[in-house]
Amino acid sequence: MDVRLTTEQQQLRDAAADLADDLGPRSVAALEDESRIARLDKQLAATGFRSLRSDGASGVEVAIVAEEFGRGLVDAAFLGPVLADELARHVGTDASDATVAVGAQAFDARGAARALALTDNVVTAAALGDAVPSADLTRARAALGPAETVGELDAGAAQRWRALALVITTADLVGVQRGTLDLAVEYAKIREQYGHTIGSYQAVAHLLAEALTLTEGSVSILRHAAWAVDELPPAEAVRAAQVAKVYCARAARTVCETSIQVHGGIGNTWECLAHVYLRRALTSTELWPAELEEIDLGLS
DSSP states (O other), X not given: OOOSOOHHHHHHHHHHHHHHHHHSOSSSGGGGOHHHHHHHHHHHHHHTGGGTTTTTOOHHHHHHHHHHHHXXXXXXXXXXXXXXXXXXXXXXXXXXXXXXXXXXXXXSOTTOSEEEEEETTEEEEEEXXXXXXXXXXXXXXXXXXXXXXXXXXOHHHHHHHHHHHHHHHHHHHHHHHHHHHHHHHHHHHHXXXXXXXXXXXXXXXXXXXXHHHHHHHHHHHHHHHHHHHHHSOHHHHXXXXXXXXXXXXXXXXXXXXXXXXXXXXXXXXXXXXXXHHHHHHHHHHHSSOOOGGGOOSOOO
């Protein structure tokens, strides 16, 4: 595989990054800014990012957008609609108002009217009910009404969908790592103790260097898993995605906790964005979780 991004993929990354930087929440208070949220939803709907797979995008391209949205804590529905669109594409149903269901709840529920789910190889749809509280402050959940069957996938397509689900949540984890690390680095550059910025002290610098190493490793393993979604046999694509999910979930938690530690006392306050990154990382870890026992590559 060639890990370099094509010109078109770089442009896609830049477009996703611009949206995240312009309309993502830059503070905890901004999570309640209805005007910003309305502009974000409108802009995201205009980009067509939610129907990337229907438009012929690869797993790599979906992961590129998911990573930038994780970095910018984009609090608009993306992951759920993308996965719903992929299911709808296979069974010939409409996904314009749909998100995806995880267990007994709809995920990324804001703006959706129904949720699609894949159980074994069967695709079901259910109307959304009341909102459900979530630790993730950037993505909404909702209860589900009665489900009805809308189609069925062949075994290979079902496995590729599972690989995509693992990859897109892994990409979000990688983006979260990048975002919270940037937050910590910027804080270390301006916070002073004993007349020096805290980033000048080895104890802090080493923590940040270790976090950067974990993040760079996560980027590499994500790129392979995203490529594998379309290029490897379904079972191998799932295994590559599982390996990436296990590694990146562990790395994301460590990097998020490092960010909180570098922030010191303020890192444990509501106003610091570091806890929002950690909450998002923990949620993405729990979505289609991967366990070491599922992987036969001798990881430890």
